[in-house]
Amino acid sequence: MALDVLTERGTSLDKQEFDWRDLVRIPYSKLDDDAFTRVRVILMNGIESEAVRFGHAAARVNKPLQLSLARIRRVEHFQQTMVNWLNPPDQNALETTIGFEQVAIEVTANVARNEPDPYMKQVYHFGLLEDFDHLYRYSALYDRLHGKDANTLLQCYTDVLPGRPTSVEHRAPEDDLRLPYDRARADVLTKIHATTITAAEQMTHDYYMTIGPTFADPLARQLYAEIAAIEEQHVTQYECLSDPYETWLEKWLLHELTEVWNYWCCYNAEGNPRVKDIWERFLSYELGHLHHVVHLFEQNEKRDVQSILPKSLPKPIKFESQRDYVREVLAREVHLRANGSEIVEPDEESEASLAYRQRMNAQGSPSEIVAAGWVWSPAGELTPKPTGTDRKKARGAQQEARR
Amino acid sequence: MKGSKKTLEGKPEKHVNRTGIALSPVHAKELIEGAAHTHPSMSGDETGIATVRAAYMRDAEPIGSIPPPTNVKSAAKVFTVERMAVLLDKIGARLAFERTGTRLYQAIIGKVESGTPFEGGPTLERLTQIMREEQQHFELLREAMESMGGDPTAVTPSADVEATLSMGVPQVLHDARTDVHQSLEAILLAELADNDGWAVLIELARSLGHEDLATRFEVALEQEAQHLRDVRGWVKASTLAVSKTARAGAPATR
Numbered sequence: 239m240a241l242d243v244l245t246e247r248g249t250s251l252d253k254q255e256f257d258w259r260d261l262v263r264i265p266y267s268k269l270d271d272d273a274f275t276r277v278r279v280i281l282m283n284g285i286e287s288e289a290v291r292f293g294h295a296a297a298r299v300n301k302p303l304q305l306s307l308a309r310i311r312r313v314e315h316f317q318q319t320m321v322n323w324l325n326p327p328d329q330n331a332l333e334t335t336i337g338f339e340q341v342a343i344e345v346t347a348n349v350a351r352n353e354p355d356p357y358m359k360q361v362y363h364f365g366l367l368e369d370f371d372h373l374y375r376y377s378a379l380y381d382r383l384h385g386k387d388a389n390t391l392l393q394c395y396t397d398v399l400p401g402r403p404t405s406v407e408h409r410a411p412e413d414d415l416r417l418p419y420d421r422a423r424a425d426v427l428t429k430i431h432a433t434t435i436t437a438a439e440q441m442t443h444d445y446y447m448t449i450g451p452t453f454a455d456p457l458a459r460q461l462y463a464e465i466a467a468i469e470e471q472h473v474t475q476y477e478c479l480s481d482p483y484e485t486w487l488e489k490w491l492l493h494e495l496t497e498v499w500n501y502w503c504c505y506n507a508e509g510n511p512r513v514k515d516i517w518e519r520f521l522s523y524e525l526g527h528l529h530h531v532v533h534l535f536e537q538n539e540k541r542d543v544q545s546i547l548p549k550s551l552p553k554p555i556k557f558e559s560q561r562d563y564v565r566e567v568l569a570r571e572v573h574l575r576a577n578g579s580e581i582v583e584p585d586e587e588s589e590a591s592l593a594y595r596q597r598m599n600a601q602g603s604p605s606e607i608v609a610a611g612w613v614w615s616p617a618g619e620l621t622p623k624p625t626g627t628d629r630k631k632a633r634g635a636q637q638e639a640r641r
Numbered sequence: 642m643k644g645s646k647k648t649l650e651g652k653p654e655k656h657v658n659r660t661g662i663a664l665s666p667v668h669a670k671e672l673i674e675g676a677a678h679t680h681p682s683m684s685g686d687e688t689g690i691a692t693v694r695a696a697y698m699r700d701a702e703p704i705g706s707i708p709p710p711t712n713v714k715s716a717a718k719v720f721t722v723e724r725m726a727v728l729l730d731k732i733g734a735r736l737a738f739e740r741t742g743t744r745l746y747q748a749i750i751g752k753v754e755s756g757t758p759f760e761g762g763p764t765l766e767r768l769t770q771i772m773r774e775e776q777q778h779f780e781l782l783r784e785a786m787e788s789m790g791g792d793p794t795a796v797t798p799s800a801d802v803e804a805t806l807s808m809g810v811p812q813v814l815h816d817a818r819t820d821v822h823q824s825l826e827a828i829l830l831a832e833l834a835d836n837d838g839w840a841v842l843i844e845l846a847r848s849l850g851h852e853d854l855a856t857r858f859e860v861a862l863e864q865e866a867q868h869l870r871d872v873r874g875w876v877k878a879s880t881l882a883v884s885k886t887a888r889a890g891a892p893a894t895r
Contacts, residue, residue, distance in 0.1 A: 264697070269705025269796055328704060328805045384811060385740035386804075390796045455815035617794045620740055620776055621783065 240550045241502055243495065244543075248525025251309060256316045264512065265326035268333070271510055273393040274344075274557040276337045278504045279324045279513070281345055282520075284441030285434065285500050286318030292493050296486050303486070306534060310527050317520050324513065331449040332383075332458075335376050336391050338442050342369035343396055345438060347560035349431045350567070352553050358428055358479060361416050362435065363567045364574060364581050365472050370564065371401030371605075372465050378609035381618040383455055389616065395559040398614035402572050404605035407468045408598045410590035413576045414474040421481035421488070426495070427552040432479035433496040439476055443469035460604035467598075478579075487535045491546055494528040503554040705798045708733075710790035725789065728849055731842050732786050733797030737804060738835055739779035741811070745831060746772035748814040749824050756821040761878030763825070763871070771868050778861045785854055803838070807831060822879035829876050832869045839865050 266275050293311035297304045325334060343366060350362035377388035377398045388398055419428050443466055450462030484492070501521035508514035532543050575587045612619060662669035707726040750768050786793040813819050813827040839862040847855040 259696075264700055264702060267702065267705050269798065269801060326704075328801055330805075330808060383744060383815065384804075385742075385744040386737070387794060390794070453815075454812045454817075456817050458815070617783070618740065620743055620779065622780065 241498075242550050243498055243525065243528060243547060244549055246525050247529050248522040248527075249519075250526050251313070251530055254313045254523050254526060256320070261316060261320050262323050263320065263516070265324050266510060266513060268326050268329045268391070273337075273340065273391065273395055274507065275510050275513055276325075276329075276391070277341050277344060277557060278508065278517075279321055280334070280337050280341045280441075281434075281438055282500060282504060282517075283318055283322040284341075284438040285497055286314050286321060287441045287444070288433070288437030289314040289493055289497060290318060291440070292490070296490060300486055302538075303490075303534070306530065307490075310530065313523060313527070317523065320516060321520075324516075331452060332376065332380055333391055335446070335449070336373065336380065336388050338445060339369055339373035339376060340392055340396050341438060342366070342442060343373060343564060344557070344560055345555060346435060347564050347567075348555045348557075349435055351560070351563055353428065353431055354425045355419060355428050357417065358419065358431065360571075360581050361475065361479065362431075363571050364576065365435070365439075365475060366564065367401040367568060367572050368404070368407045368468060368472070369401075370397075370399070370568065371404050371407070372468070374398055374400050374614075375404055375461060375465070375605045375609050377614060378612040379458055379461060381612070381620075382608065383458060385618055385620055387616065387618045389614070395561070397561055397564065399568075400609070401568060402574075404464060404468060405599055405603035406575075406595065407471070408591075408595040409471060409576055410588060410594045411474065413578060413588055413591045414471045415579055416475050416478040417579045418479055418481045421484050424481070425552075426546075426548045429480065429492050430496045430499050430552065432476065433492055434500060436473065436476040436480070437496075439469055439472040443473055457604055457608055461608055464604045485539065487531070487539055488546060491528070491531050491535055491543070494524060494531050495547060497524040498528055499551050499554070502551055503557070506554055507557040703798065704801055705796075707797055708792050708795040711792060724849055728845055728851070729786065729789060729791040730797040730799045731838075731845055732782055732789075732791065733793075733795065734799035734803050735835075735838055735842055736779060736782035736786060736793060737796065737800035738807075738831075738838065739775050739782060741804070741807075742775040742831060742835065743772055743779065745811060745814055745828060746775060748811070749821075749828055752814070752819075752821050752824045759821075759879060759882035761874065762821070762882070763875045767871065771871070774864050774868070778864070781857060781861060785857070803834070807834065822876070822883050825872060825876045825879055829869075829872045832865070832872050836862070836865050836869050 266279065268276075290311055293307045293314065297307045297311075300307070329337075346362050346366040346369065350359050350366060353359040353362060373388070373392075373396065380386050380388050392398070419432065421429075446462050446466035446469060450459060450466060453459050453462065480489070480492075498521065501517050501524055505514060505517040505521050508517055528547075532547070535541070535543055535546075571581075573584055574581050575584050575591070576582065577586050577588045577591075615621060615623065657664075662672070707730045710722070710725060710729065746768060749763075750765060750772065753763055753765060753768060783793040807830070810827045810831050814824050819827075839858060843855045843858045843862060846852075846858060
């Protein structure tokens with residue numbers, strides 16, 4: 239479905255209302271809903287969290303915008319509440335973590351695949367392979383702490399394999415900086431992608447920082463500390479991608495456009511009718527926010543908004559397994575490192591990053607310890623690997639059952 | 642001694658439990674007086690909470706559905722699909738519990754290894770044997786599930802609910818600050834639930850005409866009953882050991 243964001247005005251801000259019962263809905267089912275429903279809930283929670291965070295930052299340096307920011311931010315806050323509260327209570331913090339990493343892999347892979355700028359694409363690949371490794375480490379933790387299988391959450395959409403080892407992802411701050419797109423020349427999809435992935439990574443960082451200390455196991459606490467540090471690096475990396483010379487209003491406009499685009503992607507893909515209703519409602523709310531900001535932009539900046547907004551929304555995220563794409567990137571780019579703003583061969587790494595990494599791993603690496611000797615297998619490593627005889631017996635039993 | 646810390650002045654740090662009001666007589670008096678002169682912000686009682694819960698229960702959907710057998714045709718020969726689904730749900734619950742149980746015993750073995758032995762306490766040999774039996778029970782259930790056309794990798798609703806129910810058990814066992822006694826109490830909780838789970842599963846299998854399965858499960862229950870007896874004994878012995886060495890104001894011994 240195409241969407242003309244310039245003519246579709248959505249729900250006006252005055253009509254965007256909630257009450258507590260409306261906000262707190264029946265959650266999705268951890269067992270029965272498609273894994274991509276969880277992916278979309280986690281993603282949109284991150285997008286709304288970024289909207290609120292951006293709104294506060296903007297308000298602190300833009301007195302004339304404070305009222306509009308406060309009004310829209312109030313709605314964004316409630317949107318985030320309704321979305322985040324869709325996570326079910328039987329989904330524990332480690333299970334939600336596995337969901338976060340699935341978002342980081344599947345959504346980033348989608349973004350990389352569609353990204354028109356080759357430098358940006360390379361940066362997304364770089365981050366993707368690190369998050370890919372985090373999923374492997376957390377899956378090992380899930381198996382070794384609880385005897386449970388991460389694939390019950392991932393539903394076979396995402397591989398559980400080592401990526402760029404987390405232990406080598408630790409870099410000096412200067413090697414996490416990247417180059418921005420040029421606001422005058424960049425494709426609008428490039429701008430939306432940068433805002434989307436920054437939002438998702440920031441939420442991941444904040445989530446790990448909140449739930450890390452709730453774990454009792456000392457290694458789990460260390461692992462969350464370690465991976466939260468990488469998420470902080472990722473936020474540093476991704477936030478560099480947006481042009482720092484965009485005005486506050488231009489950035490606000492792009493945030494609203496990003497929200498519209500993401501809800502539109504979710505609405506197009508959602509299979510759960512109750513959740514789909516929420517995506518539709520919030521798509522309409524975001525169109526309302528966008529047009530409110532369009533009005534402010536035109537009033538304040540005296541520029542044509544069409545120089546920033548596209549007539550129709552660009553290519554949507556496809557919420558489907560990106561296994562083949564991820565495997566290709568993994569095979570080609572897993573060995574790469576970063577130096578300054580560039581993605582480089584391992585022998586070109588900076589001394590600063592090597593020294594920093596050595597210091598951080600001086601007393602061992604939690605991500606290495608947790609997954610030592612661990613390979614994903616159905617139902618976890620406690621399940622004996624089937625021998626040839628076992629397979630024969632199983633086939634025999636199946637044939638017997640059929641008779 | 643483990644757990645003994647020094648203050649900046651070089652004196653041993655004093656452990657003081659600060660949770661009770663008796664420790665703050667002046668503040669406690671003010672606190673109580675302040676509350677006594679206050680009216681609730683709204684009249685009523687706790688039944689309002691039940692009303693909200695009831696409204697959500699009316700709209701709620703199940704935690705999840707039972708994964709259908711992969712071979713419905715063969716299953717239908719013996720039971721109706723629905724009745725068989727109940728059995729698969731409960732087998733799935735025990736299967737998940739035994740797998741997690743193996744990890745729990747791994748954790749307590751680590752605790753016992755680094756703790757101080759006490760009279761009547763668990764030996765590493767016995768704990769390792771129990772851990773292996775937990776894994777064997779998991780294997781038994783996995784095979785049972787497969788033979789009935791079920792998918793042993795799926796999480797059944799009962800397995801999910803039992804995992805939610807026992808979330809605190811690994812949390813206690815994995816905490817570096819808990820001692821062997823506290824960890825044994827966590828294991829006791831798990832064994833109590835597990836024993837009842839097996840007993841119900843055996844009755845269910847038998848009521849559905851699966852005598853062979855019930856007989857195999859009974860062997861597992863006998864072992865689980867022995868686990869329970871052992872753990873009860875260890876909890877009792879560790880409580881007595883703690884009581885002999887405990888001093889008022891001292892932290893739990895390790």
